[in-house]
Amino acid sequence: MLWDMSLLINRFGASGTHALLDELRAFARKLGHPGVYFHAVCQEPGVLPLLGELAAAGVESYSLYNSIAPATRLLPDEVELPDYGIVAAAAVAEIWPEIDAASSLPCFANISPGADNAPRVLMRARPEKPSRAQWPGTVIVVNETPAAFEALVKAALAYLNQRSNIQPVLTIGCWNEWTEGHYLLPDTRLGYGMLRALARGLQVNK
Numbered sequence: 001m002l003w004d005m006s007l008l009i010n011r012f013g014a015s016g017t018h019a020l021l022d023e024l025r026a027f028a029r030k031l032g033h034p035g036v037y038f039h040a041v042c043q044e045p046g047v048l049p050l051l052g053e054l055a056a057a058g059v060e061s062y063s064l065y066n067s068i069a070p071a072t073r074l075l076p077d078e079v080e081l082p083d084y085g086i087v088a089a090a091a092v093a094e095i096w097p098e099i100d101a102a103s104s105l106p107c108f109a110n111i112s113p114g115a116d117n118a119p120r121v122l123m124r125a126r127p128e129k130p131s132r133a134q135w136p137g138t139v140i141v142v143n144e145t146p147a148a149f150e151a152l153v154k155a156a157l158a159y160l161n162q163r164s165n166i167q168p169v170l171t172i173g174c175w176n177e178w179t180e181g182h183y184l185l186p187d188t189r190l191g192y193g194m195l196r197a198l199a200r201g202l203q204v205n206k
Helices: 004-032 048-057 068-074 084-100 144-159 191-203
Strands: 039-041 060-064
Touching: 039 191, 060 191, 068 084, 144 191
Parallel strands: 039 060
Antiparallel strands: none
């Protein structure tokens, strides 16, 4: 997974990036591997304007890293702490189709158990008039329950089932992104709740 394709495309151009990735694939085959599958992660602002160039740049597929975070921009600014269920529904209905339509490459649905950047920022003063841009001034989604996450997992599978022309791949952000509030690792708050919700959503008998 390549985190920020804009760093390569802006430096080498789409064709130059394609040549670089082809060289890496050839080197992998020289070492006895079948090659390298390159997947673009499209979360950084610099990548979004370049989605139409990903195919020319030589990657095989792309997805978001955490689709919950960008979905918060669809809500009014006076909603200071967006609700996970509302934001997840917005991600399914609007963010996934928007990103999917930006390139001819396969776009894999992305799910996340939450979003909370609070550990990464200094908290600002809270104004009298609610404004998410002023306070908290970063993405903080609340009410991320296992049941709500399970519903998102099922929605992602349904989304993939409607796209039989691509591989049924689901990306999850993330296993251990503690400081951004989206992680599957067990904790003292929910225990194994998110992992069990994922299993139920995938219909895994665990």
